[in-house]
Amino acid sequence: MSTAPILLEMRSITKEFPGVKALSDVNLVVREGEIHAICGENGAGKSTLMKVLSGVYPYGSYSGQIFYGGTESRFGDIRASEKAGIVIIHQELALVPHMSITENLFLGNEPTRNGAYDWKGANRKAIELLAQVGLRDDPDTLIKDIGVGKQQLVEIAKAFAKDVKLLILDEPTAALNVNDSRHLLDLLREFKRQGITSIMISHKLNEIEDIADSITILRDGKTVETLQVGAEGVDEDRIVRGMVGRELHNRFPEHTPNIGEVFFEVHNWTVRHPISADRLVCKNSSFNVRRGEIVGFAGLMGAGRTELAMSLFGRSYGVYLSGQIFKDGQEIQLKSVSDAIKNGLAYVSEDRKSIGLNLLDDIKTSMVAAKLSKITHHGVIDQVEEHKAAEQYREALRVKAPTVDEGVTKLSGGNQQKVVLAKWMFTDPELLILDEPTRGIDVGAKYEIYGIIQRLADQGKGVIVISSELPELLGLCDRIYTVFEGTITGEVPRNEADPELLMKQMTSTKKMPTR
Structure with missing residues (x-):
């Protein structure tokens, strides 16, 4: 167990909302310079606890005590916690898309000179901050023109602009591909070497096992236990047992598929980017789905999986150039979302909060x-x-x-x-397209959603699952297509699929023979 001084101690934190006790007598101890993970199922209270710590829920709205740097802290708002060096980066990034990287870095904290915005000074400081997180983009670049992985790095650079001592990251890799996730975790290790303490909330247990020094597990708004990773030989199964309160011997429900005939086919589907006229997001894509079958689509971030799905679903993305869609052997025209729904298609977006739901x-x-x-x-x-x-x-x-x-x-x-x-x-629907159906949700909820997907297939429906998590595709799907730069590069049945083969096909323009 680490002997480093205690940086943060939260004692007996209780937070109630009307009719709901979100936190009940929760305790948390974080030591200086460590990476401390917080795990728990959705609704366990993880994000609520961090909002209490950062002043989003101010002192007086909860009971219990917060000791930071050896003294009791009573943060009235998020500015007060940031002044003390506590910076939280939420799962939904707080960046303004149509403002530059520099403008976002100093939003609300603008540098001035002689009473005016110091653009030169801001740009110079922005370059220094971006270098700290390994980002070399022009600071005048608009946020909307960089990927999600880089946006996450901009958020972390913002934390350094506020002289961060305790960095809180809520699901930092949920929307990142494998390479961006690895880069972010390496960055946290570098911060640790610099003496910066991090708290990380994540459902990716393999990442937690790899990077965390300590893990506090919450269940139903209560502290279950804190594990010392090195000392106690913690693995994913041990974390899961703490989260759900029981052994979870299989991450996927047992399932015997009953696969029928091909009923949905796409031939030579080609779609242009909505803005860049010379860029194709789908290139002569062809695939099929059988009744009762779960078909996976694997690919790195930006490979074109979502663009393919959305363009098929009533041409919701891009500019259609060519290609045909057949259902039960008959060609169908899906020129609008209404057409797609009438013909038995459904599409569950990867972004449930912005597109999938009206939060009001x-x-x-x-x-x-x-x-x-x-x-x-x-x-x-x-x-x-x-x-x-x-x-x-x-x-x-x-x-x-x-x-x-x-x-x-x-x-x-x-x-x-x-x-x-x-x-x-x-x-x-007869065909349900699920885009990242388990992103940002815990292992117990994933198990339930996998069961729902299997039951839909058992009803004779076709299901397409787009996922950035290869173990999910390997455990759930009957057949997997791989996509690279808008091209379908391979097709592998479940019994022949493995991570190495899929990754090879996800990173090559060479089209592999179908099985």
């Missing part, structure tokens, strides 16, 4: 939103049918909420994902 709606409104015609009579929504349908899906998918009148914004990530699934299941 309640559960029942969200669940029926994609096909109101099912519960509408003479132009009027039948509220009894709406409530009945939503309640059926709430029970079937085991959405944890007191009623279907609950706002979706109050749900955990896993339960929000179940609501999005219900929304599209309500349309009675």
